[in-house]
Amino acid sequence: MSPSQTLHGAVLSAIELHLPRDPAAVAAARHCVAGLVGYAAEDLVDRVTLVVSELATNAVVHTGAAFRIRATCHVGHLLVEVDDVGSGVPHRSQPEELALTGRGVGLVEAIADRCGTTLHEPGKTVWAAFDATDTPVV
Numbered sequence: 001m002s003p004s005q006t007l008h009g010a011v012l013s014a015i016e017l018h019l020p021r022d023p024a025a026v027a028a029a030r031h032c033v034a035g036l037v038g039y040a041a042e043d044l045v046d047r048v049t050l051v052v053s054e055l056a057t058n059a060v061v062h063t064g065a066a067f068r069i070r071a072t073c074h075v076g077h078l079l080v081e082v083d084d085v086g087s088g089v090p091h092r093s094q095p096e097e098l099a100l101t102g103r104g105v106g107l108v109e110a111i112a113d114r115c116g117t118t119l120h121e122p123g124k125t126v127w128a129a130f131d132a133t134d135t136p137v138v
Helices: 023-036 042-063 104-111
Strands: 011-019 067-074 077-084 114-119 124-131
Touching (some): 011 023
């Protein structure tokens, strides 16, 4: 079950972007989502934009295709979802100490309040949810 089916509360604002498989798309995703949550507490904005960077980078690097990102602000929480057509499922790896890659899933797990992957045909949705009970996110 996807988080958008289980998270409740009125939708306050949302954004959906269809982006190409291009490293510049990561910055575009981060910028647009930061604009959506720009009125939230600075800590939440920083956490969300870092997770968006990680999820979008994984879509660009690992799928070989365009991807879609959605961010939805609900009363009490924010949901970020990245849809791609890749068949692989993100997993935590054990990178070497000096490795330049391999830490993204662990970062997302540490920064988001909840995260996961929902498989569908074709591909998957990788999502992260953030609690925002103390501050509005619109």
